[in-house]
Amino acid sequence: MPHPIVFDTQPGMTKPIRIAVLGASGYTGADLVRLALTHPNIEIAALSANSKAGLTMAEIWPHFAPYPGLPRLITSEAVDYASIDAVFGCLPHAASASLLSTLAGPKIIDLSADFRLKDSATYADWYGGAHPAPALLPGAIYGLTEYARDSLPGAALVACPGCYPTAVLLALLPLMAANAIGPDRITINAISGVSGSGRSLKEANLFPEIAEAVAPYAVGRHRHMPEMEQELSAAANQPVILSFTPHLVPMNRGELVTCIVETTRPVADLRAILQARYAAEPFVHLLPEGTPPATRMVRGSNHAVLNVFADRVPGRAIVIAAIDNLVKGSSGQAIQNFNLMFGLPETTGLQAAPLFP
Structure with missing residues (x-):
């Protein structure tokens, strides 16, 4: 069985931070995996995609062919969350809150819309149904990093803004x-x-x-x-x-x-x-x-x-x-938030220059 991808950690870090990416078969999830691959403090421990469970990332995303050590896709229910330090939720709205609200232990960085709005009635009005976990809304940090920086260290649940x-x-x-x-x-x-x-x-x-x-x-x-x-x-x-x-x-x-x-x-x-x-x-x-x-x-x-x-x-x-x-508007900002949640320099893993032309 291939080993999870892990790079050397930065000085001062005793062990890599184990992450799970839920919804890795979507554009947002795949871009998060792309960025996490070169993050020096991350171990990609689990990848989920319910409809693609059993496949490798390379089988649905050819650009991951050079990385055979990536975990095989499993269902979100099959993830061993007790061994995970941080969960990146790249699931659709409602499905994200329904699952993430049941987790205890890992820090959560949610990229869906489920924890962005503070008012559950507003959520119901715009997203067509009652919020799956309204009790979590007051404690969710709205993760526009440049404005949430002081609230991110030690945060348990961060809602990444929409693009x-x-x-x-x-x-x-x-x-x-x-x-x-x-x-x-x-x-x-x-x-x-x-x-x-x-x-x-x-x-x-x-x-x-x-x-x-x-x-x-x-x-x-x-x-x-x-x-x-x-x-x-x-x-x-x-x-x-x-x-x-x-x-x-x-x-x-x-x-x-x-x-x-x-x-x-x-x-x-x-x-x-x-x-x-x-x-x-x-x-x-x-x-x-x-x-x-x-x-x-x-x-x-x-x-x-x-x-x-x-x-x-x-x-x-x-x-x-x-x-x-997909980067500053989604997965890159999520990793920027992750860095601050775990006491890392916020630029870690995000230093790549823009691609041009």
């Missing part, structure tokens, strides 16, 4: 907290690569449907809207309601959000606020003045790039951010 909220909140939270933008009339147009809609077969995702085309979806009611409003409202100390329209574009990965906001201060002040907030951040970067963010700047990496521009309409600004939806 769109990650980009939007990195762009707007500092400005909202500084009262540099108003809480009303925020309009966000976003684009995402097709991987953002998951790996399950969908007619709308077939090549003839998406090639040479751009299409909006979930118009007026995308499930990430209450998540963005929750965090922006907390920063503003008053309710924030925004308009958000996502679009699917014919690329594999990448995400860009264009946020049109009402300003209370000059655009130069907005830029100074963003510069001061992110100057010391390893993964969030304000671009030179006048340079628009692009998905090619961050592809395959845990980096985010952003910038702010004056609108031709007085009293309005345009804030743009780009991330890789």
Whole structure:
């Protein structure tokens, strides 16, 4: 039987941290495995995919062929959780909370939507059913790493933000907290690569449907809207309601959000606020003045790039951010949170530069 993949640990670590990845057959789970493979403190001890149980990762993901030591896929119920230090939940909403709420012992980093919203009634409204584990919501840390850093060490349950909220909140939270933008009339147009809609077969995702085309979806009611409003409202100390329209574009990965906001201060002040907030951040970067963010700047990496521009309409600004939806918008941010939960430098395993071209 192949041995689990494990690399030499960093100095000071006595043994590797054993992880399980639930839902390893999806895009998010597979990208998490890809990143975990070169993390110096991780041992990939278990991989689950109920519909693919019994297969190897290479049998469903050919790019893992050079790694025959990866554990064979099993059902999530078959994982020996008593031997696991951390569980990455890459399962669909509802299914994730139903399973993870039964675990005791491992730290949980959940990449589904199940623990992001603090209000179970809001969850029921947007996700079409009662929350499977409402008692866990108050204790879940909302894992936008740059804003949750002080709460992550020792945390037991971390909810990783959605990909769109990650980009939007990195762009707007500092400005909202500084009262540099108003809480009303925020309009966000976003684009995402097709991987953002998951790996399950969908007619709308077939090549003839998406090639040479751009299409909006979930118009007026995308499930990430209450998540963005929750965090922006907390920063503003008053309710924030925004308009958000996502679009699917014919690329594999990448995400860009264009946020049109009402300003209370000059655009130069907005830029100074963003510069001061992110100057010391390893993964969030304000671009030179006048340079628009692009998905090619961050592809395959845990980096985010952003910038702010004056609108031709007085009293309005345009804030743009780009991330890789599968890395900073999902699995990379999950590992960034994992690092801080276990007392590791948060950049560990995430130092890869963006892939270009």
